[in-house]
Amino acid sequence: MSWHTRINDAVAARKKAAAFRVRQPNRGGSARFLTQDGRRYLNFSGNDYLGLSQDADVIAAWQQGASKYGVGSGGSGHVTGYSEAHAEFEQQLAQWQGYPRALLFISGFAANQAILAALMQSDDRVLADKLSHASLLEAAAHAPSQLRRFHHNQPDSLQRLLEKPVSGETLVITEGVFSMDGDAAPLADLHNLSKAHDSWLMVDDAHGVGVMGEEGRGSCWQQGIRPELLVVTFGKAFGCSGAAVLCDDATAGYLLQFARHLIYSTAMPAAQVCALQASLTRVRQDDGLRGKLSANIARFRAGATGLPYQLTGSQTAIQPVIVGENQPALDLASALRERGLWVSAIRPPTVPPGSARLRLTLTAAHEPEDIDFLLESLHGCSH
Numbered sequence: 001m002s003w004h005t006r007i008n009d010a011v012a013a014r015k016k017a018a019a020f021r022v023r024q025p026n027r028g029g030s031a032r033f034l035t036q037d038g039r040r041y042l043n044f045s046g047n048d049y050l051g052l053s054q055d056a057d058v059i060a061a062w063q064q065g066a067s068k069y070g071v072g073s074g075g076s077g078h079v080t081g082y083s084e085a086h087a088e089f090e091q092q093l094a095q096w097q098g099y100p101r102a103l104l105f106i107s108g109f110a111a112n113q114a115i116l117a118a119l120m121q122s123d124d125r126v127l128a129d130k131l132s133h134a135s136l137l138e139a140a141a142h143a144p145s146q147l148r149r150f151h152h153n154q155p156d157s158l159q160r161l162l163e164k165p166v167s168g169e170t171l172v173i174t175e176g177v178f179s180m181d182g183d184a185a186p187l188a189d190l191h192n193l194s195k196a197h198d199s200w201l202m203v204d205d206a207h208g209v210g211v212m213g214e215e216g217r218g219s220c221w222q223q224g225i226r227p228e229l230l231v232v233t234f235g236k237a238f239g240c241s242g243a244a245v246l247c248d249d250a251t252a253g254y255l256l257q258f259a260r261h262l263i264y265s266t267a268m269p270a271a272q273v274c275a276l277q278a279s280l281t282r283v284r285q286d287d288g289l290r291g292k293l294s295a296n297i298a299r300f301r302a303g304a305t306g307l308p309y310q311l312t313g314s315q316t317a318i319q320p321v322i323v324g325e326n327q328p329a330l331d332l333a334s335a336l337r338e339r340g341l342w343v344s345a346i347r348p349p350t351v352p353p354g355s356a357r358l359r360l361t362l363t364a365a366h367e368p369e370d371i372d373f374l375l376e377s378l379h380g381c382s383h
């Protein structure tokens with residue numbers, strides 16, 4: 001088999017399963033609205049939960065940071081890429097979250113890969129929620145340790161796995177808010193179980209930080225736990241990109257020596273760090289953003305009853321409408337696009353087979369009339 005035969009076969013199989021993915025360039029960013037091919041859509045697909053990607057203070061901070069530091073960091077943090085802005089922001093993050101240390105990464109994907117690659121050894125095991133994000137499951141699959149998955153959000157299932165003996169260390173992994181279902185993990189139960197078995201808990205709170213808990217500290221703060229490893233990302237409620245891991249001093253010191261994604265990769269630009277500092281200020285102050293998001297979520301859920309699709313119990317900004325098979329999900333997404341709504345159909349392998357869905361996301365940038373139009377259109381398209 002040649003390279004091209006292999007490549008073409010794989011792509012053809014994706015197309016046949018109505019699972020072929022395409023990117024579509026938009027113009028002018030993707031906040032409340034998104035413009036594509038000259039048409040403006042109401043955007044219900046992004047993760048900019050607080051609308052901060054368009055925030056004037058955040059934009060100004062990035063511009064001023066670029067004037068001060070230039071646009072690139074010039075190297076890995078271990079060489080020249082670590083600025084006073086990076087150091088200050090790491091301290092602000094640690095203080096906000098109540099951890100001794102925070103380490104910045106260029107993305108959540110890189111942070112998850114780096115942590116697992118650096119920590120896990122061959123006699124260890126990872127016990128991960130079945131629906132954990134690809135960046136976690138893939139990292140766990142590539143690590144030399146054993147990977148076992150527990151049933152989604154079921155502490156009993158985790159307990160059964162924890163009771164099996166292992167010669168090395170155990171790392172339990174979950175998300176705070178699940179990216180495709182929008183439901184929250186029972187973090188206190190999972191943490192109690194992992195502590196009782198001398199294991200560590202790692203929580204990826206990409207979708208909870210900024211939107212949950214006092215001052216937007218996230219799912220763990222809201223549920224009163226402090227996991228040994230907390231990953232927060234900045235591509236969602238912070239409206240920007242990047243990530244940080246919160247941990248103790250010893251672990252931070254270890255990751256600085258062994259996390260290859262930190263050592264062999266150009267650091268985040270300092271100008272971006274300046275924007276993230278401004279985002280953190282907005283996240284902590286709130287200014288009614290979380291209240292507006294909650295009101296939009298409540299409005300959507302109240303109006304979505306009676307739709308002929310399965311909704312989840314999600315109380316978060318992620319509101320999946322589960323259609324089932326791939327083609328009907330694609331058809332519903334394109335019918336909504338016709339009406340001026342930008343929604344995405346999410347299909348396997350991102351979600352389990354038979355659960356293709358519209359992953360609708362609501363934000364603080366949406367107005368009540370946007371939610372009403374979404375509901376009216378969903379009801380209209382389902383007849």
Ligand SMILES: Cc1ncc(COP(=O)(O)O)c(C=O)c1O
Nearest residue numbers: 107108109133135179206233235
């Ligand atoms: C739960 C979760 N973790 C990690 C990531 C990756 O983060 P990033 O986009 O910063 O790479 C995502 C999504 O993008 C996510 O949903």
